[in-house]
Amino acid sequence: MKTLYLNLILYGFMIVIVALIGGAVPLIAKWQRKTIRLFISFGAGVLLGASFLHMIPEAADLIHDGIGLPLLFGFLSLYLFEKFIMVHACEAEDCNFHTVGLSALLGMSIHSFVTGVALGAGMLAPRLGLVVFLAVLLHKFPESFSLASILVHENYSRRKILGSVLVVALMVPLGAGLLILVLGKISSGVLGWLVAFSGGTFLHIAADDLLPEVHSASLNRKATLSIFLGGVLLMWVSHQFIA
Structure with missing residues (x-):
């Protein structure tokens, strides 16, 4: 357990x-639009790979046929949440719709907390901690x-923005x-449910928030x-070493 908390401190610091x-x-x-979207494209691939190649198989090993419901619940929970507070990984002036100011801060805070829950679930599953951390870090x-x-x-001040x-x-x-x-000490069934839920949230982030940026008509699609x-x-290679 001590190692787990030390890893959490290290992961949290790097994040x-x-x-x-x-x-x-x-x-x-002011970075060019295409530059930041290259980061988004890579992050989408990492999140998608982490979910399909690591988290879903791990959850299936733990709860077998019961994986569908928590996976769907994780996906839908973020989908429904973003219907009310919608902030995407794009520049403010390029988003089709977003709430601003305190709403953006609140929305992303809750979003990050859910991401943290996914990280915690991954850390409790021995083979997932590093993979989930990498996915969160790149996002x-x-x-x-x-x-x-x-x-x-x-027009927020620099101090307020960084804060x-x-x-x-x-x-x-x-x-x-x-x-x-x-x-900290939970049954394999509960852990499997949490991992599947977390995999569903990763799928939503990749599919709904990030993949549309990959298909943007204004960018070099091949790149x-x-x-x-x-x-x-990257997630497939890590799967070969961690599995």
Whole structure:
């Protein structure tokens, strides 16, 4: 258990650092739209690969035929949530619809907390911790970039923008830590349910938030597709070593 908490501290620290870097980018320079979307494409591949190649098979080993319901519940929970507070990993001026200011901060905070729960569930399953962490880490950069871009558009000060990014980033280790603290010793059935639920949330993030960016007509589709497949390939390679 001590090693588990040490890993959580390390993972949380790295997630916060990457999030702050992503949040600082819009304050320092205006990146081209296509550049940030390359990160998004890679992150989509990693999340999709992590879900299909790692989390769903692990959950199936734990709960067998009962995997469908928690997987669907995880997917739908984020889908329904985003119907009310919708913030995507894109620049503020390019989103078709988004809420701003405090709504964006609240929405991404809850989103990050759920992501933290997924990380905690992955850490409780010995073969998933590093994989889920990597997927979360790679998603944090474009997510923080998105939040900072929205707040810049709303004329927030730099201090408030970075503070908001920090709050959202801290929700990940908070969610993971609470799950581990409350459910540190759980049955394989409960763990399987949590892993399947987490896999469903990853599928939603990849399919609904990120994959549309991969298919953007304004980008070089071959480049974005290659980078997307590179993310999937990374998860496949990791599966060969971890499985």
